[in-house]
Amino acid sequence: xxxxxxxxxxxxxxxxxxxxxxxxxxxxxxxxxxxxxxxxxxxxxxxxxxxxxxxxxxxxxxxxxxxxxxxxxxxxxxxxxxxxxxxxxxxxxxxxxxxxxxxxxxxxxxxxxxxxxxxxxxxxxxxxxxxxxxxxxxxxxxxxxxxxxxxxxxxxxxxxxxxxxxxxxx
Numbered sequence: 001x002x003x004x005x006x007x008x009x010x011x012x013x014x015x016x017x018x019x020x021x022x023x024x025x026x027x028x029x030x031x032x033x034x035x036x037x038x039x040x041x042x043x044x045x046x047x048x049x050x051x052x053x054x055x056x057x058x059x060x061x062x063x064x065x066x067x068x069x070x071x072x073x074x075x076x077x078x079x080x081x082x083x084x085x086x087x088x089x090x091x092x093x094x095x096x097x098x099x100x101x102x103x104x105x106x107x108x109x110x111x112x113x114x115x116x117x118x119x120x121x122x123x124x125x126x127x128x129x130x131x132x133x134x135x136x137x138x139x140x141x142x143x144x145x146x147x148x149x150x151x152x153x154x155x156x157x158x159x160x161x162x163x164x165x166x167x168x169x170x
Contacts, residue, residue, distance in 0.1 A: 113161035
């Protein structure tokens with residue numbers, strides 16, 4: 001019977017932790033978006049109140065008003081000449097393979113707690129951190145996602161393992 005509960009704990013910790021981590025990422029993004037929007041609104045309010053902000057600068061390719069009142073393109077730019085078809089820059093995915101690493105991390109943390117070897121959790125975190133060090137050093141966004149994901153995964157796995165151990169294995 002213990003083997004069944006251990007298997008259930010590993011499945012719940014390893015695979016049900018993904019939606020939980022995903023939810024926490026969405027909540028963090030929502031909080032960041034709200035903070036960014038509030039900051040932008042504050043900057044816009046300050047700019048509107050700033051008397052020095054009333055200066056207007058015309059761009060070199062701005063539209064001009066002709067004598068007859070219709071809008072025309074600037075004389076040095078042909079009306080149909082837009083920029084050449086711009087190829088979008090390839091986007092770099094942040095922390096590739098995170099979902100698989102997260103599952104393995106949760107399985108390892110759960111197994112470490114169920115077997116009474118909590119020191120193994122330190123090894124898991126160390127291996128994960130060393131594997132991501134270069135990417136985390138270069139990209140602050142990646143470091144933030146790493147911390148949020150790691151803490152969420154570890155708390156889910158530890159909570160699952162502790163609940164199974166206390167309720168069913170003691």
